[in-house]
Amino acid sequence: MAERNTRTVRDLRRGNRTAVLQRLYFDGPMSRQALVPSTGLSSGSISNVVSELTSDGLLEEAGVVESDGGRPRTLLRVAPSAGYLIGVDVGETKVRIELFDLGMTELARREQPITQPGYDVDLIVRFIGDGIATVLDEAAVPADRLLGVGVGVPGIVERTGPEGAVVHGQTIGWDAVPLEALIRQVAELPPAVGFFINNGAKAMGQAEMWFGGGRGASDAVIVLFGSGVGACIVTGGAIHGGTHGSAGEWGHLTVSVRGRQCRCGALGCLEAYAGSEALLERWQEAGGVLPGGGGEEAGVTALLDAAAPKDGRPADPVAVAVLDETAEYLGAGISGLINLFSPERVLIGGWAGLQLGPHILDAVRRYAVGYSLRHPAAQVTIGMGRLGPDAVTVGAATLALADFFARGGRKARPSSEEGRQVTEPPSWHTVLDWRTPQ
Incomplete structure (x- = not known):
């Protein structure tokens, strides 16, 4: 029938x-x-x-x-000017909040470095709430003109209950943190303003697919290279991740049995070798000296200065070797994605990727191809993402924009659960031909 x-x-x-x-x-x-x-x-x-x-x-x-x-x-x-969007990047070294108009022009931003050890939930939630109020005030945008707030976070995101998005961030010590409910308590936004929380790598991937180096590709991998590493995988135009929004835990694939301990607690994860935190640890173990009190970004800058000095000094062979080893691990990890998914493009972003990319990209390409099967390796191009350090905030904002489009340009109605929304944000592909009943 x-x-x-x-x-x-x-x-x-x-x-x-x-x-x-x-x-x-x-x-x-x-x-x-x-x-x-x-x-x-x-x-x-x-x-x-x-x-x-x-x-x-x-x-x-x-x-x-x-x-x-x-x-x-x-x-x-x-x-x-028909509406406004906020994107939040809960990163490894800072929290960034940006306000955009509907054309994705940045109108205001606020940043807060993460200087204390660990990811104190209350501090981060408080800063997000204060930052939302600040950017709206600076741009003179009334809260009721806001279409939604997107948030990119490390870890796995679940949307399975009335409390909204819950974050499982093992590497940052978050265990089932009800992030959406906590932000709603401090943000003081109208109930109809939706919150769209997802893995940061997935948010960055959506931004690159919509506006950056992924445009026009049906199969792509976008790598987020920061303190750790993650990946957004797009096949047939759809972003992987399902309703749990993980989509970025590639960094916790085992690349060395009984290898170095990862910050997740397991041994031999890719992130224990390829993330900037591990990169700096390996440099220190080999005799490198990190600048005092400067954080990871300053450490990576110092490593690059030692490996490729601009003042005529000879390159430090230890720093050069550490960079090449990092490129090899990253290339080997990318080769697994190439063999599994046969992407047309691999794009590298994230703050550490942007810093290190010009120095290690050729080596990453060489190792990725060398560890891959010949046929899929011949079909892929490996390059840098095009959206720079704002890729996660842009991508987070597009999560709210995708929902707005899916509703035909109408705001969501507040529910009986204080306006909470637990639906999966549409991916970049479904936005192009979404037809879902309300």
């Missing part, structure tokens, strides 16, 4: 709004006439949807274009 179609007129209308919004956002400005073939909707539907979205303040005119033998056609685009 044929399956009954339960989609309502309301569902169809929202699907049409989503199609027009997404097409204009990713490919605009466009005319009404150009939207017909690009969305598959009829000219009548386009006219109705454009009128509705314009009335809602979501679309605006963006000039005119001459047509063949007819009147000039008005171009449309998604209005950048």
Whole structure:
């Protein structure tokens, strides 16, 4: 028996709004006439949807274009001021909060270095709450204009209960931390403002797929190289991770049986060799001297200065050897992803990746290809991500943007559970052709 179609007129209308919004956002400005073939909707539907979205303040005119033998056609685009987004990066060395308009132009930011040992939950939650209030105030954006807050965090994220997103961050000492509920308590935002919390590597990967080096690729791997390492894996246009949002625990694959102890407690993890924390530990063990009180970023800078001095001094062979060993471990780890997923592209980002990339990228490519099977290795390109240090905050903000698009450009309704949302944020691929009933 044929399956009954339960989609309502309301569902169809929202699907049409989503199609027009997404097409204009990713490919605009466009005319009404150009939207017909690009969305598959009829000219009548386009006219109705454009009128509705314009009335809602979501679309605006963006000039005119001459047509063949007819009147000039008005171009449309998604209005950048139609709403605002916040992206939060709970990183290894700092917490960064950025406010964006709908066109992803940064309007305000706040950063707080993580200087105390460990990841004190209360301190980080307090800073996120204060930072949200600060960036809204600096940009003079009312809280009710906010479409959502995205947060990228280390570890595994679960959304299985009414308390919202819960974070399991073994490497930072977080065990089932109800992060969404804690942030809601201090942020003082309207109940309809959704929170979208996910693994930081996955957030960075979504940003690179939407706006950076992953655009146009169907199969890609985006590597986050910081104090530890993680990866966002995209196959067939869909980001891996499922409802648990892990998507980034590649760094805890075993690369050396009974090897070095990882900060997760296990032995021989890739992160125990390839992360910046482990990199600096190995340099110290070999005789390297770290600058006092400067943190990991200053340590990596000192290592690079020793390996590739700019003042005519000879390179420190120990520092050079440590960098090459790091490149080999990172390349070997990437080779496993190449053999398993056959990506078209591998992109390296994260604060340490950005610092180290220009010095080790060629070696990483060489080792990755050398440890991979020939056929998938011949199909892949390995390069740097294009979004720089803001990739996680941009990606976190797009988690909220994806949900806004999926709802046809309408805010979520607050639920009986104080507005909490436990749905999985749409991936970059599902945003392009999402049709989900509300």
